[in-house]
Amino acid sequence: MSDVSLMVNGKRVSGAAEDRTLLVHFLRENLGLTGTHVGCDTSQCGACVVHVDGKAVKSCSMLAVQASGSTVVTIEGLANGADLHPVQAAFKEHHGLQCGFCTPGMIMTATDMINRHPEGLDEATVRTELEGNICRCTGYHNIVKAILAASKTMSKGSKGKAKQAA
């Protein structure tokens, strides 16, 4: 067992966990943050993507204890109260989902992608960068649309009050 202490969505949290506990299970089971999903469990599908120290990572491929001392942002940490984050708003507007299972990971990946490309995104870049996120419903079309729209909104310095994803 180890003590895991993290800053999650702006709150300091800590708890004891077995060393083999994956970050995704710590988030879901210890902290009750079930927005982060477990899809493939083989690090391919990206449903478990969260931000650790400002970078998108697959939380099913990292031990909770590896992340100890880090700052984590999950899908629950994006919106500011009732105000959706611009990426969430764009997924809603452009219907970038059907069943919604992959959506938390898609949105966390998209937010990271947009942060890394402040100059803006084009369709080819979005599709390439979505390599690590699998959606079995949409055919990706509306996901790509939503990310392009969110990228535009965010580069314009939108008045959205969403918190900056760490």
Added chain:
Amino acid sequence: MYSVNYHRAASVADAAKLIKAGDAKLLSGGMTLIPAMKTRLAAPSDLVDLSKIKELQGVKVSGKTVTIGAASTHFDVANDEKLKKACPALAHLASLIGDPAVRHRGTIGGSIANNDPAADYPAALLALGATIVTNKRAIAADKFFKGLFETSLKDGEIITAVSFTAPAKAAYEKFRNPASRYAIVGVFVAKGKDGVSVAVTGAGDDGVFRSKEIEAALAKNFAASALDGVKVPAKNLMTDIHASADYRANLIAVMAKRAVAAANA
């Protein structure tokens, strides 16, 4: 995953002590080891985490000499401005590994220590004539990569960095598995003061190797057209459900041509 004891090493010396415990394994980005532990293909008693060790981080370029800390992530390598000038082919190669989330965690040291037969970095390091530096010694790339998932590392030996002389020209071209996107064939071509070297990943029965046929043709004329009609033997190439040895042999020539064209561009 079986139970495991995690240790975060503060320094290479600290890691060298910790690795002596039980059946311990070194952990860097964990992009191979953690999934392997989840499926119980690997079951170390202890994990020694190298990823927070400062001395293992970062890319240094001094004149023509490039040194990359073993715990530098693929993302760090792909985006390093000094490396993009000194050896853009290697930065580009790093940008093709896995997906963005994997590149944020996976490291160059972890990749070469694992020596997956379809990994990208081994082709680059072999073609660049790189040196793999450990906490014990310096190993030439052609002595380091031994076969499938096999290297000349001794038990408990820790890779600290890789270094190489920036080539005059280089490029990497990769034919990806259409679903999983790893290299079915990847060819790294480098032209330096010691001539041309060409290393192939993804295809060899025994892991990464240099293609003598392609090197011989390019030594005379470093142009894509020099490879017209050059045949790579299918002997010792892999056959699996994705590609036969003959297909891989043909792909090696095709990828080499593209790499030379890119290196000359």
